[in-house]
Amino acid sequence: GENVEQHPSTLSVQEGDSAVIKCTYSDSASNYFPWYKQELGKRPQLIIDIRSNVGEKKDQRIAVTLNKTAKHFSLHITETQPEDSAVYFCAASLYNDYKLSFGAGTTVTVRA
Amino acid sequence: GAGVSQSPSNKVTEKGKDVELRCDPISGHTALYWYRQSLGQGLEFLIYFQGNSAPDKSGLPSDRFSAERTGGSVSTLTIQRTQQEDSAVYLCASSDPSRQGNEQFFGPGTRLTVL
Numbered sequence: 079g080e081n082v083e084q085h086p087s088t089l090s091v092q093e094g095d096s097a098v099i100k101c102t103y104s105d106s107a108s109n110y111f112p113w114y115k116q117e118l119g120k121r122p123q124l125i126i127d128i129r130s131n132v133g134e135k136k137d138q139r140i141a142v143t144l145n146k147t148a149k150h151f152s153l154h155i156t157e158t159q160p161e162d163s164a165v166y167f168c169a170a171s172l173y174n175d176y177k178l179s180f181g182a183g184t185t186v187t188v189r190a
Numbered sequence: 191g192a193g194v195s196q197s198p199s200n201k202v203t204e205k206g207k208d209v210e211l212r213c214d215p216i217s218g219h220t221a222l223y224w225y226r227q228s229l230g231q232g233l234e235f236l237i238y239f240q241g242n243s244a245p246d247k248s249g250l251p252s253d254r255f256s257a258e259r260t261g262g263s264v265s266t267l268t269i270q271r272t273q274q275e276d277s278a279v280y281l282c283a284s285s286d287p288s289r290q291g292n293e294q295f296f297g298p299g300t301r302l303t304v305l
Contacts, residue, residue: 079248084232110292112293112294120298121281121296121297121298121299122233122281122296123296124293124294127293167232167233169233175246176221176223176238176240176285176287176292177223177235177238177246177249178223178233178235178294179235180225180232180233180234180235181232182231182232183231183232
């Protein structure tokens with residue numbers, strides 16, 4: 079099955095700086111890569127996703143890039159704010175197989 | 191509209207007892223997923239239901255775990271003869287696969303503690 083690795087496990091950034099989280103996946107057939115944000119004590123929520131026919135996608139301060147050849151994708155958060163502090167999970171799924179394989183998560187702390 | 195709901199929110203049980211966890215998906219969502227999240231860990235896939243198809247049970251960790259989905263809506267995850275290592279938050283999610291992106295909407299989870 080699909081194996082997703084996520085780095086780093088923890089990330090501390092100064093408010094206003096950028097944060098980058100990287101994930102690799104094992105199955106070259108995977109074609110859907112969502113990112114979920116889980117605030118403390120709350121449920122995971124989708125923040126952005128990308129399909130394998132696209133190399134980059136942006137939504138305000140967050141962006142995701144995908145390198146299919148290298149089988150890795152990254153989340154970029156610019157101009158970080160305290161409300162960006164949370165655990166972020168990357169995930170991957172195979173074409174027509176909707177179950178997601180999640181990375182272990184990255185705990186992001188934005189220092190004021 | 192209402193989101194995914196789960197009950198109970200917390201469950202404390204003794205080792206060896208059976209437990210049932212319930213999930214009410216978003217109305218109209220044909221896909222339903224169960225995940226397990228251990229303390230400080232990622233989300234571990236357990237089982238997936240899609241419409242009338244046979245469920246994908248490939249993530250169930252042992253035969254003590256089972257799940258059913260009645261009438262294509264409510265789902266129950268059953269853990270028999272619970273063990274301490276079953277302690278975790280059990281998350282349910284639902285989605286509408288006909289929509290591009292197939293975003294999964296999560297419930298608040300059930301925190302299971304096995305003493």
